[in-house]
Amino acid sequence: MKLYTYFRSSAAFRVRIALNLKGVSYEPVSKAFAKKEHRAPDYLAVNPQGLIPALDDDGAVLSQSVAIMEYLDEKYPKPAFLPADPASRARVRSMALAIACDIHPLNNLRVLNYLRKELAQNDDGVNKWYRHWVTEGFRGLEVQAQEFSASKRYCFGDAVSLADICLVPQMYNARRFETDLTAFPTLVAISTHLESIEAFDKAKPEAQPDAA
Amino acid sequence: MKLYTYFRSSAAFRVRIALNLKGVSYEPVSKAFAKKEHRAPDYLAVNPQGLIPALDDDGAVLSQSVAIMEYLDEKYPKPAFLPADPASRARVRSMALAIACDIHPLNNLRVLNYLRKELAQNDDGVNKWYRHWVTEGFRGLEVQAQEFSASKRYCFGDAVSLADICLVPQMYNARRFETDLTAFPTLVAISTHLESIEAFDKAKPEAQPDAA
Numbered sequence: 319m320k321l322y323t324y325f326r327s328s329a330a331f332r333v334r335i336a337l338n339l340k341g342v343s344y345e346p347v348s349k350a351f352a353k354k355e356h357r358a359p360d361y362l363a364v365n366p367q368g369l370i371p372a373l374d375d376d377g378a379v380l381s382q383s384v385a386i387m388e389y390l391d392e393k394y395p396k397p398a399f400l401p402a403d404p405a406s407r408a409r410v411r412s413m414a415l416a417i418a419c420d421i422h423p424l425n426n427l428r429v430l431n432y433l434r435k436e437l438a439q440n441d442d443g444v445n446k447w448y449r450h451w452v453t454e455g456f457r458g459l460e461v462q463a464q465e466f467s468a469s470k471r472y473c474f475g476d477a478v479s480l481a482d483i484c485l486v487p488q489m490y491n492a493r494r495f496e497t498d499l500t501a502f503p504t505l506v507a508i509s510t511h512l513e514s515i516e517a518f519d520k521a522k523p524e525a526q527p528d529a530a
Numbered sequence: 531m532k533l534y535t536y537f538r539s540s541a542a543f544r545v546r547i548a549l550n551l552k553g554v555s556y557e558p559v560s561k562a563f564a565k566k567e568h569r570a571p572d573y574l575a576v577n578p579q580g581l582i583p584a585l586d587d588d589g590a591v592l593s594q595s596v597a598i599m600e601y602l603d604e605k606y607p608k609p610a611f612l613p614a615d616p617a618s619r620a621r622v623r624s625m626a627l628a629i630a631c632d633i634h635p636l637n638n639l640r641v642l643n644y645l646r647k648e649l650a651q652n653d654d655g656v657n658k659w660y661r662h663w664v665t666e667g668f669r670g671l672e673v674q675a676q677e678f679s680a681s682k683r684y685c686f687g688d689a690v691s692l693a694d695i696c697l698v699p700q701m702y703n704a705r706r707f708e709t710d711l712t713a714f715p716t717l718v719a720i721s722t723h724l725e726s727i728e729a730f731d732k733a734k735p736e737a738q739p740d741a742a
Contacts (some may be wrong), residue, residue: 367628367670378617382631385623392616404604405590415630416579419594423635431660437649450644457580514585 319344320374322364325526328422330371332485334526336387338517339478340394343374344373348528351427352396384418398458399480410474411525413481417488421455425491449497450487457504459485463504468508476513486512490522531556532586534539534576536563537738540634541595543699547740549598550729551690552606556585560740565641596630611692622686625674625693629700633667637703646681661709664700668714671697675716682719690724698724702734 321344323330323335337344349355349370357368357392365381372381373389380386391399397434400407418520425448433439434446459473466474473481489509492499512518523529533549533556535542538688551555559583561567564717577584577593585601596721603611612619621662635641637660645651671685673683678686685693701721711718724730735741 337554352723362670366668366673367624367632367667369670375617377602380617380620380624382624382627384627384631385620389620392619404601405587405592407604408592408597408601411592412579412592413598413627415594418627419596419635420581421629423631424641428666429636432659433649436658437645437651437655439649442599443649445599445647447644454640455579458574458577461578 319376320347321345322347322349322356322361322370322372322374323528324349324370324467325523325529326351326358326427327384327413328370328372328487328491330419331490331521331523332383332483333386333516334397334521335483335486338520339397339399339483340390342390342394346527348526350528383415384484388481391480397478397481399478401475401477401479406474409462409466410479410481413459413466413473413484414484416455416459416462417481417484421488422484422491422499424451425495439451445495448495449492452492452495454495454499455488455497456492456505460502460505463508467508470504471511473508476524478515479507482512483510486518487507523530531588532559533557534559534561534568534573534582534584534586534742535738536561536568536582536686537735537741538563538639539702540703541581542628543735544595544695544704545583545585545598545602547695547698547730548602548611548732550732551609551611551659551695557614558739559645560738562714562740581729596626596692596696599695603692609690610628611640611695613687613689613691618686620694621674621678622691623676625671625685626672626691626696628667628671629693633663633700634696636663637707655708661704664704664707664709667700667715668704668711669716672714672717675720679716679720682716683723688732690727691700694720694724697721698730 319449371388376427430444468476483506489522568582579593585598615700644658645656675685680688
């Protein structure tokens with residue numbers, strides 16, 4: 319199992335957590351955004367989408383972090399990333415996708431670069447944009463977490479899920495951009511608990527071999 | 531089954547296709563973006579994320595179009611939205627998520643409104659942004675479709691999948707924003723075929739009761 323990763327990639331952070339939770343060992347292959355290694359021909363031949371992460375499982379190359387996590391969950395059922403019944407599964411996926419679709423892609427490095435280069439935004443403009451979309455997304459997620467978290471330790475019920483794996487990297491980035499998190503006490507409590515779990519802790523950016 | 535929808539919502543368009551493919555009848559409840567009905571307290575009580583669509587299945591309210599489609603696929607297995615083996619499932623999900631995560635959220639109405647209001651962009655600036663992210667996303671997807679489509683009728687293999695359901699609404703919007711599609715002949719051929727299928731055709735914006 320080979321993971322194309324970058325220490326700072328939030329989507330790769332998710333997959334690192336997922337692999338750790340499943341107890342699957344992997345060889346990390348670093349692709350540095352700053353050097354545009356993820357857009358070089360050799361990587362585009364691996365992942366035509368030109369995005370990090372990608373997982374090479376014995377020659378089968380898979381992309382998109384959420385698709386990779388669903389794959390890992392199908393291949394290694396324990397611990398399950400989704401509850402058993404369809405409505406609960408949908409709720410967990412909805413919380414995960416609120417981050418993976420509606421927060422993270424807006425705040426990706428390539429988008430922030432576009433704001434700087436094409437729309438002449440300075441740090442203030444970029445930071446305001448970043449915090450705006452985190453705040454927008456966390457607002458709904460906080461309400462859902464209040465409803466669905468059993469004990470403020472996990473986003474849904476009382477077990478780790480796809481939603482938790484998406485929350486921790488997003489919370490990490492929200493803090494990095496100094497987002498005001500006062501309105502999201504449930505999400506902060508859940509993330510703080512999750513960050514104490516070894517599978518999450520070992521996956522954090524600064525613990526990666528390619529950390530600057 | 532009640533679907534909170536809006537004729538112009540690309541994510542609702544996906545779920546309308548999915549419901550039609552599964553042969554599940556539903557009652558549409560329109561929430562007009564222009565009137566901000568999707569941000570009104572009564573709708574936030576239904577879907578705290580404040581986004582369209584949401585599906586109410588006998589009191590279980592589910593949000594996020596991809597989560598809803600996975601739910602429908604689990605509840606109504608035929609026709610399957612995903613192939614049988616895990617690696618193929620991951621590839622289909624990756625193609626679907628390339629649209630649902632990395633194209634569509636960047637080009638959502640709320641984002642275009644931010645560009646206009648906060649970043650003082652005019653029509654030209656907004657259109658350039660729109661086309662940029664479609665082109666970026668379609669570039670990788672075209673390569674994947676060339677590899678995985680059996681006959682240029684479906685994104686993956688020779689059956690309809692989650693990727694097809696995401697492609698058609700995205701192609702619809704790409705055309706609406708007059709995106710140059712010359713570089714994406716496979717995606718255009720696939721979408722043209724899919725648009726001729728009744729379940730897709732009936733789901734298009736102008737066929738909806740709330741179309742302006």
